[in-house]
Amino acid sequence: MPSRRDAIADDLRDQIATGRIKPGERLPSEAHLASQYMVSTPTLRNALAVLQREGLVEKIHGKGNFVRRPLRRITYLGGRVGPDALIAADAALRVTVRTTQIRAPGHLAALLKVPVRSSLTEFLYLSHEGELPHSLARIYVPRDLAPAAVAGDSPSCDRTWARFPVPRHPLAQVRETVTTRLPTPDEVLTLRISSALSVLAITRVTADSTGRVVEAALLVFPGDRADAVFTTHHVIDEPGDKDDGQG
């Protein structure tokens, strides 16, 4: 037996899918919908919560429930080095950068293979696509590898990926770990996503040819619109090989 909550969610989902309620449009008020479906407000709110988790509906306190516009999907290209990893094809991004000097906490020290409390430069990238937040990146670099222009303490802002560190040695290895988790309260605010919507979190560690870790990046994408794509080309000069190009 389908619950009323699911029945209502299914009905609304159908109305959204068929365009009877258009993207960006406001749904009738919860009180109105509750009386329309002849359920109590908590039941109706549960139905809306289902659609929220699916990313179809956005609630705005004091204004109403809105059908989310179908957003362009975010494609993260794996294996790339540096800022160009993010959506190489999509130039319509407005990026804000904030630079801070910090001392490595335990988890970052482990990623970067540096002593705890050693000096790091943190680049906090927040990119927007139009008015909507798009993605969040926290990139950590040992301070001696950060460009001099940002090594000072004054926070800098920029509209591009400029000022990104240029390593001294050629980059040799990128290790990316992809996982999913609930957003932190902070991410809920900056990415403007529902706290019930999981994010795609990518930890990228880049090492140079000497094996030194030159960058650790913590990337966060809204889970309902992000794909991370990894392409591996295998060396094929000997038939039957399975691991060339990999560790």
Add this chain to the structure above:
Amino acid sequence: MPSRRDAIADDLRDQIATGRIKPGERLPSEAHLASQYMVSTPTLRNALAVLQREGLVEKIHGKGNFVRRPLRRITYLGGRVGPDALIAADAALRVTVRTTQIRAPGHLAALLKVPVRSSLTEFLYLSHEGELPHSLARIYVPRDLAPAAVAGDSPSCDRTWARFPVPRHPLAQVRETVTTRLPTPDEVLTLRISSALSVLAITRVTADSTGRVVEAALLVFPGDRADAVFTTHHVIDEPGDKDDGQG
């Protein structure tokens, strides 16, 4: 102002983290907890829902709320070819395989670059770690590439990755797309996860040296315990290169 729901969730989370409530243990009944925290049952249930989404608590209808045992994380190694991609180091997996002959629906035809309704062999892998479901894989192969032993219509079951197709040409390219989404009702049942817990979904397309797609794999992992790791080694014979080993 923290809501009572969050305050209760925080308190229970703390009790779990500090071991005051041990893994596998049953929590007091919802009615008991509600009176203990002096809230109504819906409020207490909302607090438990928070912990459920975090993967800390598992509800079993008619039995109670249980603290989930901390599970070994699942590591998916990207860029590998064939079944060994899954948790190379972990041999403690019991794998069930079901083989079926199907005709390619649209989305699979696009992935495999074959005509719609062409013959495919579907391998459905369900792996368990002890008693707990671990991961789910649906692997599709053009029928003429599937080994003769499974090309018949009789479903086969096996405890290992045996009978996996061996391509005629060396494998040249693997493209893996990682995303996160809510589980389907089917996945909720087979993986024994909460319907509120996102899964990590990986679509892996493998092509041989002739460019032919030899395998499309749809992999699903519980989002609270899965990591997908991709390691890219860059060719470093010319300094400043950025894309060797990539497309």
Add this chain to the structure above:
DNA sequence: GAGTGGTCTAGACCACGAG
């Protein structure tokens, strides 16, 4: 101030699990 969603109450009744 009017309308919206956010949270919460104090019950009710149903479905599942174990004895």
Add this chain to the structure above:
DNA sequence: TCGTGGTCTAGACCACTCA
């Protein structure tokens, strides 16, 4: 049968947004 969670009700009061 009994205790458990699953769902739902019909309100209440508070906080936010906008005119």
